Amino acid sequence: MLLAIDFALLLEKLILVVVVVFASLGIAMYTTFAERKVAAILQDRRGPNRAGPFGLLQPLADGMKLFFKEEIIPNFSSKFLFVMGPALAMLTACMTSAVIPWGDKIDFFGRTVDLQIADVNIGILYVFGVVSLGVYGIMIGSWASNNKFSLMGGLRAASQIISYELAMGISLIALLMITGTLSLKEMVVQQQHGYWNVVLQPLGFLIFLICSFAECNRTPFDLPEAENELIGGYHTEYSSMKLGFYLFSEYINMFISSVIMATLFFGGYDIPFFDESVLAPNLAAILGIVALMTKVIAFIFLFMWVRWTIPRFRYDQLMHLGWRILIPLALFNMLATGGVILYFNK
Amino acid sequence: MQALTNKAKQVDRAPMSFIEKMYLPAIIKGMSITFSHIFKKKPTINYPEKTRPFSPVFRGMQILNRDAEGRENCTACGLCAVACPAEAITMEAAERQIGEENLYREEKYAAKYEINMLRCIFCGLCEEACPKDAIYLSETFTPADYQRKQFIYSKNDLLIPHPIENPEAYKNALGNRANKTTVN
Numbered sequence: 001m002l003l004a005i006d007f008a009l010l011l012e013k014l015i016l017v018v019v020v021v022f023a024s025l026g027i028a029m030y031t032t033f034a035e036r037k038v039a040a041i042l043q044d045r046r047g048p049n050r051a052g053p054f055g056l057l058q059p060l061a062d063g064m065k066l067f068f069k070e071e072i073i074p075n076f077s078s079k080f081l082f083v084m085g086p087a088l089a090m091l092t093a094c095m096t097s098a099v100i101p102w103g104d105k106i107d108f109f110g111r112t113v114d115l116q117i118a119d120v121n122i123g124i125l126y127v128f129g130v131v132s133l134g135v136y137g138i139m140i141g142s143w144a145s146n147n148k149f150s151l152m153g154g155l156r157a158a159s160q161i162i163s164y165e166l167a168m169g170i171s172l173i174a175l176l177m178i179t180g181t182l183s184l185k186e187m188v189v190q191q192q193h194g195y196w197n198v199v200l201q202p203l204g205f206l207i208f209l210i211c212s213f214a215e216c217n218r219t220p221f222d223l224p225e226a227e228n229e230l231i232g233g234y235h236t237e238y239s240s241m242k243l244g245f246y247l248f249s250e251y252i253n254m255f256i257s258s259v260i261m262a263t264l265f266f267g268g269y270d271i272p273f274f275d276e277s278v279l280a281p282n283l284a285a286i287l288g289i290v291a292l293m294t295k296v297i298a299f300i301f302l303f304m305w306v307r308w309t310i311p312r313f314r315y316d317q318l319m320h321l322g323w324r325i326l327i328p329l330a331l332f333n334m335l336a337t338g339g340v341i342l343y344f345n346k
Numbered sequence: 347m348q349a350l351t352n353k354a355k356q357v358d359r360a361p362m363s364f365i366e367k368m369y370l371p372a373i374i375k376g377m378s379i380t381f382s383h384i385f386k387k388k389p390t391i392n393y394p395e396k397t398r399p400f401s402p403v404f405r406g407m408q409i410l411n412r413d414a415e416g417r418e419n420c421t422a423c424g425l426c427a428v429a430c431p432a433e434a435i436t437m438e439a440a441e442r443q444i445g446e447e448n449l450y451r452e453e454k455y456a457a458k459y460e461i462n463m464l465r466c467i468f469c470g471l472c473e474e475a476c477p478k479d480a481i482y483l484s485e486t487f488t489p490a491d492y493q494r495k496q497f498i499y500s501k502n503d504l505l506i507p508h509p510i511e512n513p514e515a516y517k518n519a520l521g522n523r524a525n526k527t528t529v530n
Contacts, residue, residue: 042380046390309380310373 028251066244085141086245092134093249142234153233157224163322168211170330188268258299419480422456429475434465
């Protein structure tokens with residue numbers, strides 16, 4: 001009985017995991033390139049265009065450079081934790097993608113393959129849990145560096161993420177009251193048949209968007225690594241691929257939170273104003289993946305666009321925005337949503 | 347106090363209105379400004395592939411000229427060295443032997459001709475002083491180097507390629523600037 005495991009399922013999931021992890025790594029790689037290119041274009045520059053055609057090999061060159069850099073572990077650092085920091089950051093960044101529905105079912109030689117690694121019924125809670133773990137990578141790394149600038153960066157990251165996670169969670173509750181489910185897959189199915197959640201929850205989406213900027217440590221909330229005040233924040237003492245892991249996990253986080261926002265509020269793999277059921281299931285699934293990726297790319301562009309437009313907040317402004325504006329607003333949104341639901345269901 | 351220009355603006359210290367306090371309209375305005383920059387023309391020139399056109403009076407690296415048959419023009423008269431305000435030019439003269447008529451145009455030539463490119467200020471006075479159209483400033487830069495002593499350019503570095511044996515390189519080195527030095 002113990003051996004009656006569906007090995008085909010195991011293999012299918014294994015392949016899916018490998019594909020998703022490598023795809024998110026590859027996308028994160030090219031996001032670094034896109035970041036530089038978008039920054040350049042918004043500033044009337046040309047950006048990296050030397051490595052390969054249109055500079056497309058630039059991320060490879062950057063990665064190679066990081067690998068060949070000298071690996072420095074400071075003498076006074078706590079060595080085990082110093083290595084664990086970036087590893088944890090990278091691990092949690094990669095783990096979040098497990099519950100995301102990338103597309104509808106695909107028919108693969110008579111076998112229906114779900115394009116989701118695990119349809120957990122607590123889907124979005126899992127994402128929140130893992131994302132909150134992510135801050136440990138930063139905190140451990142900053143503490144282990146034994147450097148006051150690193151520690152300051154770590155402190156800022158921790159308090160910032162705690163502050164904004166509250167508002168994010170409350171704005172999400174309002175969404176959950178509408179959907180009535182925590183499973184991301186079901187949310188997408190609901191949005192395929194009804195409206196996109198952004199129509200029903202515009203304020204909730206706005207709060208969620210602002211909070212996810214803060215969670216990803218992106219400008220205007222990039223205080224943990226504020227270059228001009230904290231040198232490099234939590235990764236001041238890091239070099240070589242450990243630094244690379246930190247930078248990389250940040251871009252993976254950006255990708256994942258774009259996917260989450262697209263799934264929660266913009267219908268995931270739903271193609272707008274189009275009924276997928278008229279197509280062949282495989283074609284519909286592939287078009288769905290394309291639709292999801294288009295939304296994700298739009299979100300990633302938004303992240304970059306904001307980064308090169310809005311300057312960084314001061315620390316007290318950040319806390320003011322988090323605690324005294326976003327949380328009351330999220331609470332109001334939650335109560336209003338609850339009231340409206342109650343009124344119409346009576 | 348009277349303002350020096352008419353550009354001075356009174357600082358508005360009125361408390362922010364509700365719309366302003368929301369910041370969102372201002373953020374959207376800012377983002378539309380950055381977005382509009384996507385469609386602006388980029389002023390950067392892709393340097394090694396494209397170069398900025400030089401003005402006709404651009405003065406670059408010196409070149410020792412040859413005549414149409416490929417003979418060196420320089421007679422080592424020393425006028426360029428005298429004219430040089432930076433004292434960058436040194437030369438040694440030698441007499442042309444029989445059988446060397448295809449190498450040097452006149453009976454005297456420069457056996458050694460050196461310009462210290464670290465001293466040169468690219469004023470172009472050597473070009474103006476030369477009675478034989480033998481030296482002028484081209485349109486190329488002095489290339490970078492690793493050692494100071496390599497910036498003392500000898501005759502090998504300065505001499506223009508042979509116009510008959512290597513006409514293309516000759517034309518390149520000549521540039522547009524040669525066209526105007528036909529007065530002498």
